[in-house]
Amino acid sequence: MARVTFREDRCKGCGLCxxxxxxxxxxxxxxxxxxxxxxxxxxxxxxxxxxxAFCATICPDCVIKVEK
Structure with missing residues (x-):
């Protein structure tokens, strides 16, 4: 199962992900x-x-990490 984590302190809430x-x-x-x-x-x-990892790829601030 994949695991997605966000660096919430850096997320701008742009919604692209x-x-x-x-x-x-x-x-x-x-x-x-x-x-x-x-x-x-x-x-x-x-x-x-x-x-x-579409979310991590599109994130302009590189706050998303996807681990498999």
Whole structure:
């Protein structure tokens, strides 16, 4: 199973990762605000992740890490 982690402290909440996820398992975490005032992205159903790494590839700030 793949594992996706976000460096929440650096995420700008741009939503690009949300748009490219083929499984639609990434969302904006509206319950948490990082130090820069953004809502960071998070994976809500890690068990459905296929490890495609589209999210990590499109992230302009390189805050996503995908491990298989």
């Amino acid at each position: 949300i748009q490219v996820c083929p499984k639609q398992i990434i969302r904006e975490n509206r319950e948490k605000i990082n130090a820069h005032g953004y809502f960071p992205a998070e994976v809500v159903e890690m068990d459905k992740c296929i490890g495609c």
